[in-house]
Amino acid sequence: MCGPGDRHAERLRGTRRHGRPGGAGHRSGPGHHRYSGFYGTDLEATLRRLGTTSLIVTGCTTSVCVESTIRDAxxxxxxxVLLADCTSEPLGRANHEASLAVIEHNLGxxxxxxxxxxxxxxVP
Known part of the structure; x- marks a missing residue:
């Protein structure tokens, strides 16, 4: 789950912010999100309240945000359930394919x- 302010979402829009978590130029504090949609959010509480057991996952950067969220799920x-044609991978097709294999064989x-x-x- 990459949202507004996420460095990967910004890169896809062509406005990349430089820096890695813990590295030079990294911004932390209020409003900063991690790669997983579960980290530091109320996603799990919301899903539990709704009685959700399965998730349909889409997003950007299959090998980072999407895979992190799926692992945490x-x-x-x-x-x-990852919809492979509803994800993207700016880091290369090989990363996308590797993540699909890991997810299919181990995570969902x-x-x-x-x-x-x-x-x-x-069905009619």
Whole structure:
């Protein structure tokens, strides 16, 4: 889950902020988010309150934000389903493919948007 202010989301818009967590130029404090959508957010509390057990995951930077969120979901006993055609990887196709393999073999399911829509379409 990359949101406003996330350095990867900014890079995709062409306004990259320099610095890594803990490195020179890194900004921390209020409003700073980590790679996982679970870290420092109320996402887990919201999902538990709603009785959610499965997550459909999309996002930018498959090998960083998306994979981090899926790992945290798996560690919290959710079933994450990644829609491979609804993610992107500015760090290279090899990183994207490696993350898909790790997720599919260890952390959840990998599918695509067409298959999801077909599964959700009522049968007449």
């Amino acid at each position: 798996f560690f919290r006993d959710y079933l994450p 399911w990998v599918s695509d948007s067409k298959s999801l829509l077909a599964a959700l379409t009522p």
